[in-house]
Amino acid sequence: MENIRIDYLNTFLTVEKLHSFSLAAKELKTSQGTVSHHIAALETFFDAELFKRTAHGVEVTDAGAILKEAAERILKETQTAKANISSAKTVLSGTIKISAASVLEKQIIPILIAEFQDKHPEVKFKIKAQDSLTSFASLQSNDADFAALNSIEALGEKYECLQIGEEQLVFITAPNTKLAANKSIKLSEIVTYPFINRDETSGTRLETEKLLKDNKINPDTLKTKLELGSTCSVITAVSEGKGVSIIPSGDAAKAEKAGLIKAIPIVEAKKPYKLYLVRPKKAMLKPAEAFWEFCKQYKFNKSNP
Secondary structure, eight states, X not given: OOOOOXXXXXXXXXXXXXXXXXXXXXXXXXXXXXXXXXXXXXXHHHTSOOEEEETTEEEEOHHHHHHHHHHHHHHHHHHHHXXXXXXXXXSOOEEEEEEEOHHHHHHTHHHHHHHHHHHOTTEEEEEEEOOXXXXXXXXXXXXXXXXXXXXXXTOOTTEEEEEEEEEOEEEEEOTTSGGGXXXXXXXXXXXXXXXXXXXXXXXXXXXXXXXXXXXXXXXXXXXXXXXXXXXXXXXXXXXXXXXXXXXXXXXXXXHHHTTSOEEEEBTTXXXXXXXXXXXXXXXXXXXXXXXXHHHHHXXXXXXXO
């Protein structure tokens, strides 16, 4: 008989939550075969069927309902024990995993990490650059300790956020166009040009759509020519004359300095949008808790870049 592992219980709870093996595999960033193997191992161990198929997906059986309650308790107590063991260490050490939207991964997170490691050199960091929604999904599936986001819509009650910076959206065009001579531009003008957009899960795209909606402009009126997966790809496409776009001012300033694009203020984008560090509302390992407290003090004592 195969022994069960903690991650089998996490897989079980994910399937129960989503009522689907395939959706659970997607959230856990693994294969459907792996999910099926985990559930089969649990069913063999407990000698009981845990799920039954219905018209609405899979539902837990009576045995599955019993395991759900136990699994939630086991995972919670395991996390608490892990945090308590970490707190007992005299020297702060370990690895902190952060999933970050590109603007934070490039400009803010490295500064916070460098100053934190000056005080705690034994703490290591693993940073994964993703768009905002994918970064939050990594936090939800426990693949990251923190998510650094530029959009925090619908976080839910299980998470808390801390502002660690702010950004401004600007319009960009190729430097050799007539538009490059503009001192500013209105949203009503931007929607008349071929537009290079970010992908649907991008925080920059979400903020752009919010700006349009706040000014009573339907985002669907954008003449989207391309949807690209990174700000760097957007800058390249704009520099090659394939269209115009809206990106964060920090990325735009670097690209403009390199002569790739011309950045122009948007008349309606008067207020910057906020950038956040997000964590779950549960006990974390000592290094992660220390980093969270450090970020609180950093934000309070220093102006963000």
